[in-house]
Amino acid sequence: MNRSPYISEAPSVTSIMLKVMLALVPAIAAYVWVYGGGILVTLALASLTAIVTEALMLKLRDRPVRLFITDGSALVTAWLLALALPPLAPWWLIVLGTAIAIVVAKQIYGGLGNNPFNPAMVGYAALLISFPALMTTWPAPLALAEFELGFVDQMLFIFSGNLPAGVALDAVTSATPLDYLKTQLTLNHSLQEITQSPIFGTLGATGGELVAAAYLLGGLYLIQQRIITWHLPVAFLAAIAIMAGLFYLADAGRFADPALHLFGGATMLCAFFIITDPVSGPTTPRGKLIFAAGIGIMTYVIRVYGGYPDGVAFAVIFFNICVPLIDAYTQPRVFGHDK
Amino acid sequence: MNAIVNLSELIKRKLGKTGLSSFNGGVHPPQHKLESTTSPIRPVPPPARLVLPLRQHVGNVSKLQVATGDHVLKGQLLARADGQVSAAVHAPTSGTIAAIDNQLIPHPSGLPDISITLEADGRDEWIARQPLDYKAMSKQELLDSLREAGVVGLGGATFPSHIKLREDARHPVRTLIINGAECEPYISCDDMLMRERAAEIVRGIEIMRYLLDAGRCVIGIEDNKPQAAAAMRAAAADSEVAIDVAEVPTIYPGGGAKQLIKVITGLEVPSGRLPSEIGVQCFNVATAYSVHRLVHHGEPVISRIVTVTGHVGHAGNYEVPLGMSIRELVELAGGKAIPELIMGGPMMGFNLPSADVPVVKATNCIIVPDSAMFPEPPPALPCIRCTRCADACPANLQPQELYWFSKSQNLDKAREYKIFDCIECGCCTYVCPSNIPLVQYYRFAKSEIIAQDRAREAADIARERNEFRLKRIEREKQERAQKHAQKAAGAKTEAAPADDAKKAAIAAAIERAKAQKAEMTPKNTEAVSPVVAAEIAEIETRRAEVQAASTTEARTEEKQSTEEAK
Amino acid sequence: MLTALYVMLGLALLLGVVLGYSALKFKVEGDPLVARIDAILPQTQCGQCGYPGCKPYAMAIAKGEADINQCPPGGDAGVHALADLLGVEYKPLNAEHGLPKPKSVAVIDENVCIGCTLCIQACPVDAILGAAKHMHTVIASECTGCELCVAPCPVDCITMEPIAESPANWKWRYPVFEIKPEPAVTRKIAE
Incomplete structure (x- = not known):
């Protein structure tokens, strides 16, 4: 057998996936700090669903189950989806979303390496369209909530939908800043009035900005480990910052400042963990810049003019479709060729 | 931390005082060169039996000059270069030609090829050697003697050197690069040659420089070989011509000709073109050494330095007569001739089909692996498009796309994405987290495309010849019809006395017979290529021989029968 | 109403001109x-x-x-x-x-050939060399392997020989498929 090269220094796919999960740990810790331990239940549920559905689909497709389960890609999808969902989403929503991500977005297209769309975002988008109310009901950060749910209370709520006696749903939930911003703007409130609300923090949302900072930290770790390149996050964040900056300069009364857009919503999660999914993204350096900048612009447009408070999922899915085109037009110059 | 190191390396390279350029990607595999550089080059006495394949170089198979049973001397010509792109084969020792037949050769196909088997007589007796006064002869004469001496690129490509040393008025060579980079792990034959025979290499370089009339001459050596660089620098200082030594950064595949040219001159060899077209020519140090052996000692290429390393008792470099069995060489180095022997390095080498293949001009290294050295890769997973391969590719290709097209046998697309700019260095496979044997897919796709192109060319020739034949038949038909018509018209005007009619009938019959005869003689030898014409000539002589033989046979038979009758 | 008509008319004219021009400009000769x-x-x-x-x-x-x-x-x-x-x-x-066969070339047994020229007349690409009563030979590099010369030969001295694989024309094989299917599938394929 001629199989040169005979040596390899490659990290395995599994180790890459584990590093991505490791990079998510600070954000999860921040999450627990801000919203309580319920996220751990969500993560566990999503992981379990992902592994079970992945195994089932592999079995049905006659693929080696063990080889593909141990690659860790299903877990990464599950974690990303779990972190994108509202922290107190009911159990069936988590299970359904994960199942859609794994079965429809990943396995039906051919499993690892063959999905044209980001599985986590497909799961998220499907849930957002089907259950908009549930998907936009975010718990208030513990610091702001009228009633602080304990870990057990949160778990009970996830599984049964029941709150402790005497606690109203309103007491534990609040609108997210982007959501609040959108509804209040339609009521003709000025931005200055709106941002007086305690849900706005220094940069983004109270509490949420801490989680965003943790994503940023994890993302920098991934760049340092050469799991992702700088192109995608930098282009994405720059596009959002420039868009938000231009609009903010044009009319500071109607458009939020760039910091809110960078540290609010799912921006940081998206910048370092969602759009950096290699399978559904472009491969050329220039293509990465175009792809990420496109998602950034589109996210901003959906946030400001669209029907949903955040547009990351739709923007990502839309640009996933464009990937083959982007790749085809951004082929780098090959050694010894002009152009 | 890694990122910082990489960045600082990049900055150093970009701003370095060396004035060196760089290329995309590359990898840093473990070197493993120390094992084979602790002892000097060891000479190997000629073995009892040598096998010399006639195809040890790029180009035409060389033409046999000896027959079975002939006694030859060391250095005697066994097979002559056939055409320009070809190289000669010589006897590495004195002895008798035992056989000329198909033998296993060190080739990834594992197929046998035409080879000369030489039984040594043990006397190791040289043919008369004549050093060349190269400045007194014309450059063409010198090139011819290089061709006659079988000088080819000993870096592994084995391209006949006389072609690269030919001066071309359209593309004068400004920079002559001597490749001593030796970037591939384990291999150290060039390193040891430079350490021990620097002066001789420089003598060879002087001749090459003279032939090409190159203005600048640079020896490129990776900075992991300080001893070789020092030796070459000292030898270059003694030379009457200016020869620079450039220590290039150690990065695989920095020793690839195109990569080394880029690093030293900053120029990229255009795709599908030759380095000479950008005024650069690149030779391996061992090639320079063999030029020196020929010119100053009158010795053709009959041996080379081979690194034997890995799981052997005395890893090191050996000066091996060409044609020696690799089994004997490995055993001489204190290793076992196991079936998994690798020729070349771990990045681009290949498994030998058997240990019983000869050392050839391309054999730079033999690795005897043990199970721990090169473990089987884990099962391959699907490509996740992580683009580590693209980051590592020295040709700046998109290996993940090429993989996709090669795997689905979408050959046109593979070509469009420049698969022929792939140098098969293996960097992509080396860094692939999914353990995909990328290079194997590219090799497959390339050889399929080449086969397709050849088939298309053959089809074009067949179409042309078929059309030509149809035209010829048409023309002949018309000519015949014309003649008949003329005859008929002539007959009519003579207006039919009986005698004349008879005459005319006879004439027509003769004409018919003539036409028939003409038809019998094939006219299909018009408009053929020179190659085919040569083939035809050969066939004609063979035919004449057969005919002569058969007539004499017939005559003897006749004689016999008459004698019997008596 | 009238404007719309004019617009449509103008468009039709413009497109007609473009079409007519491109028909001339990009005209394709022959079939x-x-x-x-x-x-x-x-x-x-x-x-x-x-x-x-x-x-x-x-x-x-x-x-x-x-x-x-x-x-x-x-x-x-x-x-x-x-x-x-x-x-x-x-x-x-x-x-x-017929079924596809490995590519072959015709080979004439030169000792048996009687020089009848029948194969020469049959060869569609003039790859056979020879004259009446003279031995014939196939120019291997020109032979397309059509087998048309085999049948006319009265002494059956022409054989088709498949082109053997040599280091010169050898091709790299397709890499063995890397993901081994579950044993169940292998069994199914085997059956």
Whole structure:
């Protein structure tokens, strides 16, 4: 057998996936700090669903189950989806979303390496369209909530939908800043009035900005480990910052400042963990810049003019479709060729 | 931390005082060169039996000059270069030609090829050697003697050197690069040659420089070989011509000709073109050494330095007569001739089909692996498009796309994405987290495309010849019809006395017979290529021989029968 | 109302001019389809398709008289290429016209040949050399392996020999498929 090269220094796919999960740990810790331990239940549920559905689909497709389960890609999808969902989403929503991500977005297209769309975002988008109310009901950060749910209370709520006696749903939930911003703007409130609300923090949302900072930290770790390149996050964040900056300069009364857009919503999660999914993204350096900048612009447009408070999922899915085109037009110059 | 190191390396390279350029990607595999550089080059006495394949170089198979049973001397010509792109084969020792037949050769196909088997007589007796006064002869004469001496690129490509040393008025060579980079792990034959025979290499370089009339001459050596660089620098200082030594950064595949040219001159060899077209020519140090052996000692290429390393008792470099069995060489180095022997390095080498293949001009290294050295890769997973391969590719290709097209046998697309700019260095496979044997897919796709192109060319020739034949038949038909018509018209005007009619009938019959005869003689030898014409000539002589033989046979038979009758 | 009419009229004129111009500018000489079909055919000139050569077969395909699956030397790949070119459905080779064989060349046994020239007349690409009462020889590099010379030979001295694989024409193999299917599948395939 001629199989040169005979040596390899490659990290395995599994180790890459584990590093991505490791990079998510600070954000999860921040999450627990801000919203309580319920996220751990969500993560566990999503992981379990992902592994079970992945195994089932592999079995049905006659693929080696063990080889593909141990690659860790299903877990990464599950974690990303779990972190994108509202922290107190009911159990069936988590299970359904994960199942859609794994079965429809990943396995039906051919499993690892063959999905044209980001599985986590497909799961998220499907849930957002089907259950908009549930998907936009975010718990208030513990610091702001009228009633602080304990870990057990949160778990009970996830599984049964029941709150402790005497606690109203309103007491534990609040609108997210982007959501609040959108509804209040339609009521003709000025931005200055709106941002007086305690849900706005220094940069983004109270509490949420801490989680965003943790994503940023994890993302920098991934760049340092050469799991992702700088192109995608930098282009994405720059596009959002420039868009938000231009609009903010044009009319500071109607458009939020760039910091809110960078540290609010799912921006940081998206910048370092969602759009950096290699399978559904472009491969050329220039293509990465175009792809990420496109998602950034589109996210901003959906946030400001669209029907949903955040547009990351739709923007990502839309640009996933464009990937083959982007790749085809951004082929780098090959050694010894002009152009 | 890694990122910082990489960045600082990049900055150093970009701003370095060396004035060196760089290329995309590359990898840093473990070197493993120390094992084979602790002892000097060891000479190997000629073995009892040598096998010399006639195809040890790029180009035409060389033409046999000896027959079975002939006694030859060391250095005697066994097979002559056939055409320009070809190289000669010589006897590495004195002895008798035992056989000329198909033998296993060190080739990834594992197929046998035409080879000369030489039984040594043990006397190791040289043919008369004549050093060349190269400045007194014309450059063409010198090139011819290089061709006659079988000088080819000993870096592994084995391209006949006389072609690269030919001066071309359209593309004068400004920079002559001597490749001593030796970037591939384990291999150290060039390193040891430079350490021990620097002066001789420089003598060879002087001749090459003279032939090409190159203005600048640079020896490129990776900075992991300080001893070789020092030796070459000292030898270059003694030379009457200016020869620079450039220590290039150690990065695989920095020793690839195109990569080394880029690093030293900053120029990229255009795709599908030759380095000479950008005024650069690149030779391996061992090639320079063999030029020196020929010119100053009158010795053709009959041996080379081979690194034997890995799981052997005395890893090191050996000066091996060409044609020696690799089994004997490995055993001489204190290793076992196991079936998994690798020729070349771990990045681009290949498994030998058997240990019983000869050392050839391309054999730079033999690795005897043990199970721990090169473990089987884990099962391959699907490509996740992580683009580590693209980051590592020295040709700046998109290996993940090429993989996709090669795997689905979408050959046109593979070509469009420049698969022929792939140098098969293996960097992509080396860094692939999914353990995909990328290079194997590219090799497959390339050889399929080449086969397709050849088939298309053959089809074009067949179409042309078929059309030509149809035209010829048409023309002949018309000519015949014309003649008949003329005859008929002539007959009519003579207006039919009986005698004349008879005459005319006879004439027509003769004409018919003539036409028939003409038809019998094939006219299909018009408009053929020179190659085919040569083939035809050969066939004609063979035919004449057969005919002569058969007539004499017939005559003897006749004689016999008459004698019997008596 | 009138404006709309004018606009439509103007558009029609403009498009007409553009179409007329491009028809002149990008005019295609001859019948390129036959040439393009002929380019796909292997030029073996063997006549297995039922036509006296590759060009006539190409013309027949272009006219719609012949099917695309009548060329065994072109193989499956050839049918696929023709299907792609003509935009029709792929169909497997028609076994009536023969099956694909490894590429061969004709070899004349020079000791048996009586020099009758029948094979020379049969060869579609003039790859056989010889004259009446003289021994004939095949120019191997020109032989397309059509086998048309085999039948006419009165002394059966022509054989078809497959081209052997050598280090010169050897090809790298397709890498063994890397993901081993579950044993269940292997069994299914084996059955």
